[in-house]
Amino acid sequence: MSHVWQRHPRYALLVAFVLLGTFLFLNPFSDSSDLSSNPSAFAAYIRDTSLPAKLARAEQVYTKTLKSRQELIHRHGPTAHDILMFPPDRDPWPAYTVWSFFPPTFDCPHETERVGSLGDGGKWTCGLSRLEHKPECVVYSFGTNYDVSFESELLDRTRRCQIYGFDIREAAAFGGALRSSPRAHFMHAGLSSVDKHGPEDVHKLYTLESLMRRNGHAYIDILKVDLEGAEFDVLTRLLAPYLSSGAPLPFGQLLLEIHTWEKTFAEVLSFWETLEGVGLRPFATEVNLVYQNYNRGKDTDLAEYSFLNIKGDSIFVADPPVADADAETRARR
Numbered sequence: 001m002s003h004v005w006q007r008h009p010r011y012a013l014l015v016a017f018v019l020l021g022t023f024l025f026l027n028p029f030s031d032s033s034d035l036s037s038n039p040s041a042f043a044a045y046i047r048d049t050s051l052p053a054k055l056a057r058a059e060q061v062y063t064k065t066l067k068s069r070q071e072l073i074h075r076h077g078p079t080a081h082d083i084l085m086f087p088p089d090r091d092p093w094p095a096y097t098v099w100s101f102f103p104p105t106f107d108c109p110h111e112t113e114r115v116g117s118l119g120d121g122g123k124w125t126c127g128l129s130r131l132e133h134k135p136e137c138v139v140y141s142f143g144t145n146y147d148v149s150f151e152s153e154l155l156d157r158t159r160r161c162q163i164y165g166f167d168i169r170e171a172a173a174f175g176g177a178l179r180s181s182p183r184a185h186f187m188h189a190g191l192s193s194v195d196k197h198g199p200e201d202v203h204k205l206y207t208l209e210s211l212m213r214r215n216g217h218a219y220i221d222i223l224k225v226d227l228e229g230a231e232f233d234v235l236t237r238l239l240a241p242y243l244s245s246g247a248p249l250p251f252g253q254l255l256l257e258i259h260t261w262e263k264t265f266a267e268v269l270s271f272w273e274t275l276e277g278v279g280l281r282p283f284a285t286e287v288n289l290v291y292q293n294y295n296r297g298k299d300t301d302l303a304e305y306s307f308l309n310i311k312g313d314s315i316f317v318a319d320p321p322v323a324d325a326d327a328e329t330r331a332r333r
Helices: 002-007 009-026 039-046 051-076 149-157 208-215 231-245 265-277 289-294 325-332
Strands: 112-115 123-126 137-142 161-166 184-187 220-225 251-259 280-287 302-309
Touching: 051 280, 112 149, 123 251, 123 280, 123 302, 137 149, 149 161, 161 208, 231 251, 231 265, 265 280
Parallel strands: 137 161, 137 220, 161 184, 220 251
Antiparallel strands: 112 123, 251 302, 280 302
C-alpha cells in the first residue's frame, strides 16, 4: 500500500489535509468560536464594557440562579408547597429561610448605592448618576410616612427630577427642603389595585395607571413601594396585563419592601415569578433588621428588594441617542 503514497505524493498530501480538517472540525476543544484559541477575540470579549454586554452577562448569571432555586426547592420540598418559610430549629435542620431562594444576583450595570439615611428609610439604587441631568425624570414614592431621607437625597442630587410622594396616613407629609421645592409633590393617597377615591371614601386609593394619567406621566424612572403587605395583591394585578402582553413596564426601577406576613412559600414564589416574568431583576436586598429588633423571637419576614426593569429602553438599560453637537450649537443661537 505504501507504494501508492510514494507514487502519488500530492494525493497523499490531500488526504492528510482532509483528515486533519475533519479532526479539527469534530474536536470540541478546537471550535473556531472558542475565545481561548483566538487572543484578539478573547481580549475584545473581556473588554466589552458596553451596556448591552453588561446586561447580557448579568442575565446569564441570573439564569443560573433560577436553576439553583429549583434545585433547592427539590432538595427541601420536593415541591414549593412543601417548603417552610422559616424552618424550626430541630432535626432535620434545613439551612435556609424564604430569602435564601431569592438572592439579588443580577448585577447592576452601573454604580449601586444606598440612597437616604442609614437604618430604616434608605434604599438601594442602580445608576443614580444617570438621572442627575436627565431632562425628564419622574420618581413615585408610595408609603413615605415620616422618613423622606431617600426622596430628599434624590431631590438634592438631580437637577430636573420631579418627586411625587403618596401616603394615606394623615400625619405623613413631605418635610424640610421637600416642602418648599417646586419639584416635590405630596398627596394623601394610596396605591391600590382599584380606584376608590370618591367623596365617601375615607382613604383615597388609586391605581398606578390612574395616578400617572392624573399627573400627565407616561413613564416613571424609579418607583418606590411600601404597602405594608398589600403589595402582593396590588402588584400582581398591576403587572398582569404586562405579563400577558409582554409589553415593557412603565417604570425603570422598583424599590419594594416585601412583607411575608401569613404568606406561604408557594404564594411568595408565585409573586416573585410574576416579577421576573415582566422583566424585573433583583440587584440588591436588605432584610429589615430594624423591624426584627423590635419583634425579637418572631420570623424575619420583611425584606427590602431593589429591581431593575430589563425590558424597554429606560435610561438604566439603554443609552440615550447622542445629540448632534452642531445642531445643539445652532439651537443655542
